[in-house]
């Protein structure tokens with residue numbers, strides 16, 4: 538996608554830097570311009586040395602189906618369909634902007650409803666999970682996606698550890714997730730085996746990888762290697778995926794607290810409509826401006842008061 542003819546009129550965009558439990562975001566506002574963020578710009582913005590630095594970039598665009606369209610990019614520039622933590626940030630941002638606590642956010646995976654319950658907390662209805670192998674997606678048919686053997690990845694030494702992890706549960710909650718059930722989530726060297734699992738040939742669109750330690754019927758400790766972003770302090774969609782997978786396999790109840798390195802999320806897989814409701818905090822970090830070249834490249838950025 539070329540931005541050559543669509544550079545913003547003022548050659549800069551406003552942005553907000555926010556996070557959900559330390560999973561941090563640059564939220565770029567392109568609603569009033571014809572400019573569109575692309576993967577290359579998202580990568581540049583995400584770079585913690587040369588750019589603003591973040592796990593994901595969310596570009597706000599106009600929508601004719603919802604209050605806005607939120608285009609989500611991972612730090613590696615890959616565009617994805619869901620991001621729970623940034624959805625809470627955008628809900629609070631919209632409430633601050635228009636005074637309305639409820640909003641609808643369109644994403645590539647569909648329209649989600651969100652409620653800003655205060656200036657720094659929000660609840661998001663992430664919709665219903667999908668379990669079919671085609672919906673995950675997986676590279677070949679699998680009958681029971683709640684217990685999947687993740688075979689050799691051909692990725693060398695790191696894959697040997699995978700076999701000790703046993704069977705995984707896979708689910709799509711707007712993006713693909715693979716959940717391993719472990720006794721001690723912090724004991725797994727996820728930085729070492731995460732890349733091999735993320736790129737495993739069973740997942741044609743790659744996958745987000747979770748190590749889940751069930752503490753009891755309503756508490757899980759979680760560590761996540763995110764597709765396109767690596768280790769993060771929190772992952773809202775992984776918390777949703779783990780809750781669904783634990784309830785589906787009888788390991789925990791449908792409403793529980795998921796404890797991530799950045800803090801806890803309240804996740805409820807509602808029995809009445811199968812929707813997943815995620816509730817948690819939002820942190821404002823700063824506001825700023827991004828300078829864009831006529832070719833759509835990042836040429837500068839600054840915080841503004």
Ligand SMILES: N[C@H](CCC[C@H](N)C(=O)O)C(=O)O
Pocket residue numbers: 560592593611617618619620621622623712713745763764765766769771772773774775
């Ligand atoms: N941190 C995000 C997940 C981003 C998902 C992305 N890593 C993907 O490729 O699906 C969250 O809070 O849900």
